[in-house]
Amino acid sequence: ETGVTQTPRHLVMGMTNKKSLKCEQHLGHNAMYWYKQSAKKPLELMFVYNFKEQTENNSVPSRFSPECPNSSHLFLHLHTLQPEDSALYLCASSQLSGVTDTQYFGPGTRLTVL
Amino acid sequence: GENVEQHPSTLSVQEGDSAVIKCTYSDSASNYFPWYKQELGKRPQLIIDIRSNVGEKKDQRIAVTLNKTAKHFSLHITETQPEDSAVYFCAANTNAGKSTFGDGTTLTVKP
Numbered sequence: 001e002t003g004v005t006q007t008p009r010h011l012v013m014g015m016t017n018k019k020s021l022k023c024e025q026h027l028g029h030n031a032m033y034w035y036k037q038s039a040k041k042p043l044e045l046m047f048v049y050n051f052k053e054q055t056e057n058n059s060v061p062s063r064f065s066p067e068c069p070n071s072s073h074l075f076l077h078l079h080t081l082q083p084e085d086s087a088l089y090l091c092a093s094s095q096l097s098g099v100t101d102t103q104y105f106g107p108g109t110r111l112t113v114l
Numbered sequence: 115g116e117n118v119e120q121h122p123s124t125l126s127v128q129e130g131d132s133a134v135i136k137c138t139y140s141d142s143a144s145n146y147f148p149w150y151k152q153e154l155g156k157r158p159q160l161i162i163d164i165r166s167n168v169g170e171k172k173d174q175r176i177a178v179t180l181n182k183t184a185k186h187f188s189l190h191i192t193e194t195q196p197e198d199s200a201v202y203f204c205a206a207n208t209n210a211g212k213s214t215f216g217d218g219t220t221l222t223v224k225p
Contacts, residue, residue: 033213043158043203043215056212090157101146101207105157 006106023091038087120216137204144206
C-alpha cells in the first residue's frame with residue numbers, strides 16, 4: 001500500500017488558484033501515469049512518462065501541466081481549472097519490460113474545484 | 115488507437131453464484147490484459163492478468179480467458195462472496211506500455 005504515494009489526499013481550490021499534485025513511487029519503476037477518475041469516465045489516461053520522457057498526452061487541456069523531474073516523482077500542476085475538472089486524480093507506476101505492465105496505483109487526490 | 119468495451123456496466127449476483135464480465139478490444143497489437151479491482155474508496159489493484167500467448171489463467175476463485183482471434187477476454191468469479199463486491203476494470207496493453215481501460219463493472223454480491 002505504500003509503494004505509490006500521493007499528496008495531498010484532498011484539495012479544494014477556486015478557479016483562479018494554482019496548485020500542484022505530487023506523486024512518488026518507491027518501486028523502482030521506469031514509467032509513471034496520471035489518470036482522471038470521474039463518474040463520466042471511470043479511468044481516463046491523461047499523461048504517460050517513460051524514463052522521465054512524456055510519451056503520451058491524451059488531448060488534455062493545457063490547464064493541466066505535468067512534470068517528471070526523475071523516474072520516482074511525478075507532478076501535476078493545476079491552474080485556472082473548471083468545476084468539471086473536479087474528480088479523483090490517480091497516479092500509477094509500472095515497470096515497462098515488454099512482458100507485463102502491471103500498474104500500481106496511488107491512493108488518489110480528491111480534487112474539488114469551486 | 116485502442117478501444118476497450120466492457121460489459122455489463124452493473125452486475126448483481128447472489129452469494130455463491132458465479133459472475134462473468136466480458137471485454138473486447140480493437141488493437142491486435144495489444145498483448146497483455148490485466149484485470150483490476152477497486153473497492154469503494156480505495157485504489158485499483160491488480161487481481162489477475164493474462165498474456166496473449168495464453169488462453170486461460172486461473173487463481174483460486176478467479177479465472178480469465180482470452181480469445182485472441184475474436185479479440186475478447188473475460189473475467190470469471192466463482193462462489194462469489196460479499197467481499198467480491200467492487201468495481202472491476204479490464205485493460206488492454208501494448209508493448210509501448212499504454213493501458214486502455216474499460217469503463218468498469220460494478221459487481222454487487224448479495225448475502
